[in-house]
Amino acid sequence: MCAASMVKAHRKTVDIGTDHAYLPAYLILNGIAEDVLACDIGIKPLLNAEKTLKAYSLEDKIRLRVSDGLKKVSPDEAQEITICGMGGTLMSDILKDAPWIKKNGIHLVLQPMTHSEDVRRFLCENGFLITEENCVLDTGRVYCCIGAEFIGEDCTEETGFYYFGTLPPKDDISAEYVKKQLSRVNIKLQALKKAGIETEEVIMLQEVKDYYEKRMQSES
Numbered sequence: 001m002c003a004a005s006m007v008k009a010h011r012k013t014v015d016i017g018t019d020h021a022y023l024p025a026y027l028i029l030n031g032i033a034e035d036v037l038a039c040d041i042g043i044k045p046l047l048n049a050e051k052t053l054k055a056y057s058l059e060d061k062i063r064l065r066v067s068d069g070l071k072k073v074s075p076d077e078a079q080e081i082t083i084c085g086m087g088g089t090l091m092s093d094i095l096k097d098a099p100w101i102k103k104n105g106i107h108l109v110l111q112p113m114t115h116s117e118d119v120r121r122f123l124c125e126n127g128f129l130i131t132e133e134n135c136v137l138d139t140g141r142v143y144c145c146i147g148a149e150f151i152g153e154d155c156t157e158e159t160g161f162y163y164f165g166t167l168p169p170k171d172d173i174s175a176e177y178v179k180k181q182l183s184r185v186n187i188k189l190q191a192l193k194k195a196g197i198e199t200e201e202v203i204m205l206q207e208v209k210d211y212y213e214k215r216m217q218s219e220s
């Protein structure tokens with residue numbers, strides 16, 4: 001499990017949008033965490049989670065809580081925060097709504113399904129250093145997993161970085177991810193140009209393309 005392998009061990013861990021609580025269960029069963037606070041906005045997902053807890057006898061190791069993002073989590077409950085399987089825009093809104101996470105010692109593991117550029121941008125503009133990125137192939141789709149820790153310094157990057165993460169890609173799955181991101185950028189750029197729309201977005205997308213080409217060329 002890609003996200004689990006990026007979680008720092010033996011820390012106060014909170015999983016947001018836990019659904020079946022598979023990630024918390026994996027962390028406990030593999031000795032990565034001693035206990036986990038598993039949160040979800042909905043009751044139904046937490047009923048799914050309850051089944052997982054019962055199946056693996058984890059009732060005393062995983063606490064379930066209804067919470068919209070991190071709103072019902074207090075700062076002293078979290079060192080390690082995982083958010084997986086949501087869109088990147090929602091994910092960055094959840095992080096934005098919890099300004100207390102901007103403190104030393106907080107480590108995030110984030111696996112956005114879409115719009116990973118929103119997540120990288122939020123992190124870098126809010127004092128989080130992206131320390132690790134891995135890509136994973138799941139049922140034919142490629143996703144990235146981002147590890148970041150708060151350092152409270154200026155971590156801003158060029159816009160292109162927010163789309164691709166570190167270039168060049170380090171393996172075949174990362175290369176696939178970069179290809180997917182580039183294709184999204186190209187499709188949007190072409191559509192806007194074809195419609196004769198000259199907006200700031202066109203300029204930004206062209207910059208993202210230029211960033212990709214510059215970085216790939218400098219490595220070849």
Ligand SMILES: C[S@@+](CC[C@H](N)C(=O)[O-])C[C@H]1O[C@@H](n2cnc3c(N)ncnc32)[C@H](O)[C@@H]1O
Nearest residue numbers: 016017018019040041042045067068069084085
């Ligand atoms: C696709 S599931 C992902 C489950 C699991 N994290 C995974 O990666 O397999 C997304 C979950 O996020 C929950 N969710 C959506 N918005 C949320 C929010 N604002 N706060 C907490 N959970 C949320 C949904 O109820 C759902 O259970």
